[in-house]
Amino acid sequence: MILALTLSIVLGTMAGALLYSRRQARARTLADWAVGGRRFGVLVFWFLNAGEIYTTFAVLGISGFAWAHGAPAYLAFTSVSLSATLGYWLMPRIWDAGRRRGLVTQADFFADHYQATWLGVVVGIAGIAALVVYVQIQIVALSLIVRLTLGPDVSPLAAALIAAAVMLAFVYFAGLRSAAFAAGVKDVLMLLVVAGLCLTVAGKVGASSMLDVYRLAQDTHPGIGSFPGLQPEAGMSTTWLMTAALNVALGNWILPHMFQLCFSAGSEATIRRNAIWQPIYSLSYFFIILMGFAALLAGTVPDGGDTNAVLLQFVADRYPPWAIGIFAGTACLLALVPGSVLLLTAGSIFSRNVVLPLRQGMSDRASLLVSRGAMIVFAGIAVWLTLGGSRSLVEIGLSAYAAIGMLAPGVYFAFLWKRAHAAGIFAGIVAGYLALLLPQAQALWNQLLPQWDHGLIAMAIDAAVAAAVCLVWPAKIQAFGHENHIAQT
Incomplete structure (x- = not known):
């Protein structure tokens, strides 16, 4: 049955997504395939953009993080709200910029x-x-689900390969339009599932209500609801929370897929409406963290202590097939x-x-074929990364945010400083x-700025060096066209 x-x-x-994409229009160019024709x-757009809240990083990662660490999982609340405000x-x-200049990717910008x-x-x-690291999150999670449904006899390699193959098939032909439809289905189903789990979870762990689950967790594990949480040695203090949340917020819209999603919107009003409502949507993390605390109360111990599998194991142990x-x-x-x-x-x-810069004049059809072929290679790299490590989904996600944060100063300077x-x-x-990457630098930050998020430190150094070079070495100002968009806004 499972x-x-x-x-x-x-x-x-998948069938619905393909039918939806065919009804809209066939993806004949890279722009149609990659940004949905700029008509969402x-x-x-809500399901694609704000719906990023419901991913394996959020549901499986944050619930497992709450199970293992407690209060540090509150990072989800703060980072999403800050990201929406900045967005x-x-x-x-x-x-x-994308509409006026016909941009398709972040690198185009x-x-x-x-x-x-x-x-x-x-x-x-x-x-x-950075994207390949983020794909690793999805393959790690999907591999766990594959093993849950097919049985533990499936090897980690086979599970990861199956996960990558299904993911490629999901978007290979229809592009962003198919993902848009599937995102809507995913969000509606997840809301129903989370609601169902939360309404029944109290009875599974001997609590009288959802709020009583929090009380029992605090009584059973003192300190779970305050910083530094259940593992003080991990260094997840309030300082870590503030710096990590700020780094995630500054880097969220710099992630290439989020940048590209901005190009897919049909109007500016569409984007602003999403940003207004997104913080309210993030309140769903209350229920996701609740499930992590409930799993802790239930004594759930996933195979090998894998925090990423906590919620899957809890549901498998306590609910019918x-x-x-x-x-x-x-x-x-x-x-x-995602x-x-x-x-x-x-x-x-x-x-x-x-x-394309190496092969000028490549046709749209050739570009589309190269894109689809590259997807297979990148999925293979993500599978390799999955097999080589066992970090939590939250830790992998923070690594991706730290890596992409090095591009953030270039984006902000583009809109704020004409001299860059x-x-x-x-x-x-x-x-x-x-x-960010040198071991000597990491040791220095641990000594000078203990418990600070290293990604935020590296981003600050990036911005300072970029500003210094631009001041010392002036260059001719280049804008998006004859109009200076920076001055207008």
């Missing part, structure tokens, strides 16, 4: 604004690297939808910003990655 229900949900959604309205200002500017094709190549490679099947199928969509968008974005960047130029932005990116 396998049948899971397959019904996944295959039914409020509802579709209200930033997203319309990204959308306007850098190459066009700074009038440097080579910078677009650098940004494209950096963006792809039909409920497990619905949850597993919905959880599959949580991985498939994972497919991530792969689509990485493929678009590779063909348009890495290959390509050489300065490149110098900042190099300095930022050195500050």
